Amino acid sequence: MAKIKYIEHDGKEHVIDVQPGMTVMEGAVRNMIPGIDADCGGACACATCHVYVDSAWLGKIQPMQEMEKTMLDFAEGVEATSRLSCQIQVTEALDGMTVRMPKSQH
Amino acid sequence: MSDSVVIVGAGQAASQLVASLRSEGYAGGITVIGEETHIPYQRPPLSKAYLKGDIAPDRLFIKPPDFYRDAGCTLKLATRATAIDRKARSVTLSDGSRLPWTKLVLATGSRVRKLPLPGAEDPSCRYLRGIDDVDALRPRMVTGARLAIIGAGYIGLEVAAVAVKRGLKVTVIEAAPRVLARAASPQVSEFFEDEHRRAGVDLRCYVRTESIDRVGDALAINTSSGIVPADIVLIGVGILPNTELAGDAGLEVDNGIRVNAFAQTDDPDIYAIGDCANLPNSFALQGRVRLESVQNAIDQAKHAALAIVGRPRAYDEVPWFWSDQYDLKLQIAGLSAPQDQIVVRGDRASRSFAAFHLRDGTVTSVEAVNAAPEYMMGRRLIAARARVAPERLADRAIPMKDMT
Structure with missing residues (x-):
């Protein structure tokens, strides 16, 4: 298991044990963490699972593919640390990672 | 009687409704009635990653089993709702019991359209709608097997893409002059036709399927362009909304259960959401539409939850869809x-x-x-x-x- 800390836009924190192999999005949706909608269920088709990854962890996750990059281009409030959480596969190496949620997914 | 919502159907819309009712503060009882034995799961990956074998069944589940318990929601699986009594405000279940409700939500979804052809009832003629369908189909999808797909819609083409990559000999038979005829423009259809042919799919458009014969261990599909031999036949010719329960209860049905922008049927205490609903949508040419999509299931469920908790907001979103092939x-x-x-x-x-x-x-x-x-x-x-x-x-x- 890897502990992922999800921080809502208002600062509320949730620490969740996510099974390696699942995505950061799945960890949130399956545990009713507000702030990640993931309307398409992880198909990289909707850009409603946008998160800001703690910069210390950015280098440890798989780099962005072209589709994620372009989908993110059109999300709201995109920053240098923005990712779509359905494209971040959890590994043991991500134990302790923090992600923050944007104000809105739409 | 205490407040309770009964949801008939246990798919994407039902699962979202449970989540939204609780996050919007609904404190009454919630019961979900599902025909299948599975807890609510996502259907889109069935013909894609799940068919490939890339993901385990538990990753299809929209929420883990504990979620329903924690939400105080009773799941009645392998159970069918057989009748609605609007006067008594109850629903009769296949086990003979009656369940009272203060609000009833029909999230009955849709079922595959059966091909009304001689021979199509052969057990080797399969459909793809649920987890069990894929679990039965996947072991037969071995390299070299001959798979004939009747219908070049999303299901047919997504399965064709997975199968041909696995080394099956794939033939797709489509009655319309082009693939995705109902869903896509001619330009997009033509592009996907080229892609499938290049991948090795034998794609036959404008071809009528007449009957299916069993020949020993195999099947022979008789078409207007000759006989197509096959080890497995997959039929994907669309879905039909499950509206019978609503119709029998006297609710208005017209290509789906007719609802307003708050997902209410003509009985204001009965709602319909997801594939089974016919809803107003200002982006539709005729002003109304029935949508077969995850987006609509989710969004309509959210709006139904708002209406049920007394904060109604009209639903009128741009519909969206996706398909993965190759x-x-x-x-x-x-x-x-x-x-x-x-x-x-x-x-x-x-x-x-x-x-x-x-x-x-x-x-x-x-x-x-x-x-x-x-x-x-x-x-x-x-x-x-x-x-x-x-x-x-x-x-x-x-x-x-x-x-x-």
Whole structure:
């Protein structure tokens, strides 16, 4: 298991044990963490699972593919640390990672 | 009687409704009645990653089993609702029991349309709608097996893509002159036809299937263009909304259970959401539509929850859809009509392009193939009912972000 800390836009924190192999999005949706909608269920088709990854962890996750990059281009409030959480596969190496949620997914 | 919501159906819409009712503060009882033995799961991956064997069944589940317990929601699986008593405000279940409700939500979804042909009842003729269908189909999809697919819609083509990559000999038989005839523009259809043929699929459009014969261990499909031999036949000729329960209860049904913008049927205490509902939508040419999509299931469930907790908000979103075939992602937003003007942006040969649809100059729909900017910006343009000059849309030198 890897502990992922999800921080809502208002600062509320949730620490969740996510099974390696699942995505950061799945960890949130399956545990009713507000702030990640993931309307398409992880198909990289909707850009409603946008998160800001703690910069210390950015280098440890798989780099962005072209589709994620372009989908993110059109999300709201995109920053240098923005990712779509359905494209971040959890590994043991991500134990302790923090992600923050944007104000809105739409 | 204490307040309770009974949800008939246990798919994407039902699961979202449970989550939304609780997050909107609903404190009454919630019961979900599902015909299948599984807790609510996602259907889109069934014909894609799940068929491939890339993901385990538990990853299809929308929420883990504990979620329903924690939400105080009773799941009655392997159970069917057989009748609604509107006067007594109860629903009768297949086990003979009656369940009272203060609000009833029909999330009954849809079922496959059966092919009414001689021989189609052979057990080797399969359909794909649920987990169990895929679990039964996958072991038979071995290298060299001959798979004949009747119907070149999303299901047929997604399965064809998975199967041909696995080394099956795949034939697709489509009665219409082109693939995705109901869902896509001719330009997009033609592109996918080329892709499937290049991958090795024997694609036969404008071909009528007449009957299916059993020949020893195999099947022979008799078509207007000759006999297609097959070890497995997959039929994907569309779905039908499950409206019988509503119709029998005297609720208005017209290509789906008729609801208003708050997902209410003509009985204000009975709601219908997801594939089974026929709803008002200002982006539809006729002003109403029935949608077979995850987006609609989720969004309509959210709006039904708001109405049930007494904070109704009218639902009128741009519909969107997607399909994955090979390394291609097709994303569609909006609803087009056959008479719309079609503007193609990008080169099909580059495998990244989009077809925009315009009606009297207003963007009504976009079909984007490996073209996320076109899709994302297209959605915004459709929602804003924006007018964009066709020559600007067609010019890829102008970034989508500047397309206002």
